């Protein structure tokens with residue numbers, strides 16, 4: 001009996017070690033390799049033009065925008081397996097990115113809160129009412145922001161992942177909902193803007209903003225621009241942010257997801273050119289996007305939370321680098337067009 005007990009201890013220890021090692025291993029593969037999804041194919045692509053625009057984009061990106069170039073130019077928005085593999089639903093820590101700007105979204109899609117003495121402006125509302133209630137609102141509360149102070153919810157575009165939670169915020173806190181007239185139409189259409197969002201209930205029709213309009217709260221002003229391409233009425237935003245009291249100008253281009261048809265990609269190229277002019281004139285030096293993966297925002301936020309920025313907030317790109325980022329996005333739209341067999345010229 002005694003001998004058995006002595007022998008069973010190392011056996012148990014071995015079993016426990018084995019279980020711990022197993023926990024580190026990936027789950028078993030559900031399918032044979034022949035059934036794995038392939039990278040998207042582009043049967044009509046103009047390879048010469050794809051190569052030329054890739055080279056242009058890479059040159060413009062240099063070393064400091066290589067990750068953004070890879071994301072938008074090499075991982076095509078047309079390759080849904082890869083896009084949704086990286087851009088998966090997942091919880092990420094809420095982060096105060098600037099004195100007045102807070103990341104309150106999830107891994108797949110961003111939501112932002114801008115705090116002002118007169119109330120809070122939320123940019124985008126996540127996928128659905130549950131995410132607004134169970135992710136966006138708790139993220140605000142973790143950062144000391146009272147959701148009852150939300151005055152506006154600004155919707156960057158009519159895809160459901162950006163407005164699905166807007167009705168919840170409207171109904172629960174009396175927030176005013178802001179979008180372009182065109183993308184209000186998307187939200188209110190039977191398909192709700194397409195994709196898996198047809199069952200969503202849109203917010204009650206509220207504020208329509210036009211190109212050059214402003215959303216204001218006290219002294220705070222956010223300028224709104226209509227930049228078609230990703231959707232017909234994509235809204236892009238310029239607003240001030242403060243880094244330890246120092247003012248910077250943030251530019252959020254509402255459709256860095258690109259255009260999915262040749263016509264949309266052409267519109268996107270035209271909008272990016274116009275957006276570069278608007279943001280240069282406004283001395284925009286801070287990049288903010290509406291999907292974290294478009295600028296490795298989740299990783300940048302981790303640096304901020306660890307106090308590991310070396311005093312340089314990684315969202316501050318500077319005016320020239322901001323312009324280059326948008327130039328890379330434009331080259332990537334040309335890559336898209338060439339993949340669809342069209343010529344950007």
Ligand SMILES: [Zn+2]
Nearest residue numbers: 157159230257
């Ligand atoms: Zn979208």
